[in-house]
Amino acid sequence: MKRFIIKISFLIIAITTTYILLGFLADGTTDPFYLRFTSPKQKSLILGTSRAAQGVRPEILDSVIDKKILNHSIYNFAFTILHSPYGETYYKTIKSKLGENSFNGLFILSVDPWSISQKTNLNYDIESKKELSKLTFFNMNPNYDYLINSYKNSMFNLLINKFNRDSTLLLHKNGWLEVNINMEKDELRKRTLSKIEVYKENGKKYKISDKRIFWLDKTIRLLKKHGRVILVRIPVNKEILAIENELCENFDSIINTRFNNLLYLNYKEDSNNYTFVDGNHLYKASGKIFSKKLANDINNLFFNE
Amino acid sequence: MLFNSIEFLIFLPIVFLLYWFVFKKLSIQNVLILIASYVFYGWWDWRFLSLIILSTVVDYILGLQLKKTTEKKQRKRLLIISLVFNLGLLGFFKYYNFFIDNWIEAWEAIGVTMHASSLNIILPVGISFYTFQTLSYTIDVYREKLEPTKNFIAFASFVAFFPQLVAGPIERATNLLPQFYKKREFNYDFAVSGMKLILWGLVKKVVIADSCAVLVNRIFENHQDESGLALCMGAIYFAFQIYCDFSGYSDIAIGTSRLFGFKLMRNFNYPYFSRDIAEFWRRWHISLSTWFRDYLYIPLGGSRGSLKIKIRNVFVIFLVSGFWHGANWTFIIWGGLNALFFLPLLIGGKNRKNLNEVAATSILPSFKEILQILGTFTITTFAWIFFRATSLTQAVEYIQNIFNFNNFIPDVIRHKKIIPFLVLFVIMEWFSRRQEYAIVLDKKYRIVFYMLFAFMILYYASVDEKSSFIYFQF
Numbered sequence: 001m002k003r004f005i006i007k008i009s010f011l012i013i014a015i016t017t018t019y020i021l022l023g024f025l026a027d028g029t030t031d032p033f034y035l036r037f038t039s040p041k042q043k044s045l046i047l048g049t050s051r052a053a054q055g056v057r058p059e060i061l062d063s064v065i066d067k068k069i070l071n072h073s074i075y076n077f078a079f080t081i082l083h084s085p086y087g088e089t090y091y092k093t094i095k096s097k098l099g100e101n102s103f104n105g106l107f108i109l110s111v112d113p114w115s116i117s118q119k120t121n122l123n124y125d126i127e128s129k130k131e132l133s134k135l136t137f138f139n140m141n142p143n144y145d146y147l148i149n150s151y152k153n154s155m156f157n158l159l160i161n162k163f164n165r166d167s168t169l170l171l172h173k174n175g176w177l178e179v180n181i182n183m184e185k186d187e188l189r190k191r192t193l194s195k196i197e198v199y200k201e202n203g204k205k206y207k208i209s210d211k212r213i214f215w216l217d218k219t220i221r222l223l224k225k226h227g228r229v230i231l232v233r234i235p236v237n238k239e240i241l242a243i244e245n246e247l248c249e250n251f252d253s254i255i256n257t258r259f260n261n262l263l264y265l266n267y268k269e270d271s272n273n274y275t276f277v278d279g280n281h282l283y284k285a286s287g288k289i290f291s292k293k294l295a296n297d298i299n300n301l302f303f304n305e
Numbered sequence: 306m307l308f309n310s311i312e313f314l315i316f317l318p319i320v321f322l323l324y325w326f327v328f329k330k331l332s333i334q335n336v337l338i339l340i341a342s343y344v345f346y347g348w349w350d351w352r353f354l355s356l357i358i359l360s361t362v363v364d365y366i367l368g369l370q371l372k373k374t375t376e377k378k379q380r381k382r383l384l385i386i387s388l389v390f391n392l393g394l395l396g397f398f399k400y401y402n403f404f405i406d407n408w409i410e411a412w413e414a415i416g417v418t419m420h421a422s423s424l425n426i427i428l429p430v431g432i433s434f435y436t437f438q439t440l441s442y443t444i445d446v447y448r449e450k451l452e453p454t455k456n457f458i459a460f461a462s463f464v465a466f467f468p469q470l471v472a473g474p475i476e477r478a479t480n481l482l483p484q485f486y487k488k489r490e491f492n493y494d495f496a497v498s499g500m501k502l503i504l505w506g507l508v509k510k511v512v513i514a515d516s517c518a519v520l521v522n523r524i525f526e527n528h529q530d531e532s533g534l535a536l537c538m539g540a541i542y543f544a545f546q547i548y549c550d551f552s553g554y555s556d557i558a559i560g561t562s563r564l565f566g567f568k569l570m571r572n573f574n575y576p577y578f579s580r581d582i583a584e585f586w587r588r589w590h591i592s593l594s595t596w597f598r599d600y601l602y603i604p605l606g607g608s609r610g611s612l613k614i615k616i617r618n619v620f621v622i623f624l625v626s627g628f629w630h631g632a633n634w635t636f637i638i639w640g641g642l643n644a645l646f647f648l649p650l651l652i653g654g655k656n657r658k659n660l661n662e663v664a665a666t667s668i669l670p671s672f673k674e675i676l677q678i679l680g681t682f683t684i685t686t687f688a689w690i691f692f693r694a695t696s697l698t699q700a701v702e703y704i705q706n707i708f709n710f711n712n713f714i715p716d717v718i719r720h721k722k723i724i725p726f727l728v729l730f731v732i733m734e735w736f737s738r739r740q741e742y743a744i745v746l747d748k749k750y751r752i753v754f755y756m757l758f759a760f761m762i763l764y765y766a767s768v769d770e771k772s773s774f775i776y777f778q779f
Contacts, residue, residue, distance in 0.1 A: 001325065001491050008500070011759070012318060018763065148311045156764045 023142035025158040028171040038141035043102040044074040048110025052078035055282035058174040064295030076175030086216035096138040105227030113248040118209035195278040237279040306348040342467035353429040364439040368453035387443040403632030431471035442478035459485035468561040474572040474592035489566030499563025506556030509549040517546035580677035583656040639691040
């Protein structure tokens with residue numbers, strides 16, 4: 001028995017040590033989410049789906065927004081349409097990321113028809129089977145909870161990543177997701193067409209959901225206890241916008257009616273001013289311009305309050 | 306709890322240490338096994354523990370009642386209660402919607418609109434396995450092959466024994482239950498063999514089955530756009546996936562039980578080296594095949610009686626076996642196909658021809674044996690297409706597209722990674738075919754292999770959907 005225990009202990013210690021060491025190799029190239037669960041609790045957040053994750057740059061907001069409005073760093077805590085539509089999962093995740101005793105925060109919530117829609121062919125919330133729903137610890141570095149339960153690859157990939165860095169998707173420490181992708185005309189057109197097809201298909205499968213609107217409302221009420229809340233509609237290209245309008249023509253009036261006491265910055269008609277990586281997400285340079293505009297508009301809004 | 310999860314990696318050593326170092330008394334060890342088994346199962350969904358407990362209580366009481374009475378009618382009645390209860394439980398949770406949907410479709414086919422609602426029933430993990438296990442107990446008590454137990458904890462532990470609770474092997478009460486009465490002694494060699502089985506089972510599951518799963522899922526989902534050869538490869542990959550997934554699970558289950566001093570029955574015996582379909586079924590999912598043989602096939606008359614009776618019995622056992630796997634016509638067709646493959650052997654009296662070891666006296670198989678093995682593998686793989694397909698339509702389309710010779714050559718790049726693994730795996734299995742498992746290695750270099758296997762498991766381990774065991778859905 002003693003011999004067996006010694007051998008097995010050696011094996012368990014070897015495996016555990018390997019996993020612990022591998023955890024220290026995780027970084028912004030690990031996947032598009034990991035780093036967001038390694039940062040401490042936050043006072044101010046950018047929330048929403050991948051449009052916000054890629055299109056709103058916290059460092060720009062930090063530098064442009066007046067210190068009376070935002071006197072600390074804002075953090076991008078937006079994920080994707082599959083992971084963070086407004087719902088119970090995202091609500092709980094946001095709650096875990098918020099400092100309990102934080103006040104005077106700024107919360108920018110990106111909204112669009114997809115973020116409050118539900119897939120009609122599913123009898124469950126799509127995000128309930130994804131990474132966010134599996135987590136217990138949201139602010140731990142290294143976050144072994146995430147690496148063990150949510151990271152899709154083997155942890156040895158973290159080691160391989162060190163030698164074979166792929167910076168196509170690079171998650172920054174402030175939560176902004178940088179996308180480095182071929183922007184040549186032909187490639188861009190191909191990607192855009194493919195994305196339009198995807199969204200056309202999605203348009204057939206999604207429907208505005210009262211449940212999601214309820215959770216958006218609940219999320220707003222939670223955030224209001226911690227600071228100011230602003231709703232933002234991030235621009236997309238005209239074809240994608242047309243699909244969105246088909247999905248929910250009266251989206252803006254739903255928002256204006258339901259959340260009439262909130263500031264709603266609607267940039268849906270501004271697509272001509274920006275470049276998109278696929279029609280749906282702002283290119284990083286455009287994200288910079290958009291973030292600057294958003295920050296200036298926030299300054300104007302609050303000074304005119 | 307999954308065997309290939311971190312939770313299990315923590316759970317197993319804790320139970321092991323408590324079992325051997327803290328609770329040394331037999332009765333307490335049984336209580337520990339029972340609690341551990343309920344925790345193991347409850348980790349998935351504690352609500353369904355009530356079904357296991359209910360099934361345990363019912364069959365325990367029926368067993369005792371059977372002992373009390375010698376009257377034939379009364380004994381038969383008790384047996385029927387057990388059959389109705391267990392099969393009713395299984396039927397409701399597994400087949401309710403299947404029957405309702407088919408009932409409605411049948412009426413609609415003759416122009417009658419029916420209104421019946423399907424229920425959103427969750428299939429409790431392992432229900433097909435533990436109901437068969439408790440049934441085997443009651444049937445054996447009824448047949449007076451087994452003395453009914455008064456020890457409820459031992460019986461409950463036998464029903465819920467965590468290594469084999471959710472995906473077998475389906476143990477007979479005659480084999481496993483008596484092991485709960487006897488003091489278990491720690492045996493180093495036995496425990497080491499258990500660890501080797503766990504290691505090899507994980508290699509099969511994590512490295513081979515899960516790697517095949519990625520390609521299989523892609524090929525089956527896009528079967529309309531895939532080339533003919535890619536579809537052939539997809540079916541072959543699935544044959545490896547299901548074998549490595551399921552036999553991997555069985556190895557881990559058998560290995561884990563050895564750590565606690567229990568010996569479970571063997572569930573797989575190198576089935577893909579079978580020379581005919583009858584031999585395949587003697588080597589594949591042995592615990593289920595023998596369960597059907599003993600409790601269904603033989604009571605029906607087995608291979609005695611007229612040719613008509615024999616054929617009927619073969620079809621019954623294979624169709625029921627198919628249906629046991631799931632409430633879908635694909636499984637029934639899969640069972641039916643296997644029955645069809647079996648028939649020529651039965652009619653020709655050749656179904657027990659290959660009882661000896663393949664290439665028993667040589668290193669390599671003869672040319673004839675190679676052809677027989679390849680032939681058997683081809684027909685089983687063909688039948689696997691139905692098993693894997695989500696619907697009969699998909700299975701038929703899949704098979705039709707294999708013969709699309711305008712688009713036959715696949716994109717070879719994605720197959721490059723997996724084929725060397727499969728070749729290596731087949732070679733390892735071949736040279737181990739007389740052993741219990743494929744990693745009985747020479748002392749000199751075995752540590753290198755163990756390290757390599759452990760590294761491969763860690764390297765390939767992931768938390769994707771594919772990492773769940775296929776047989777959890779049955």
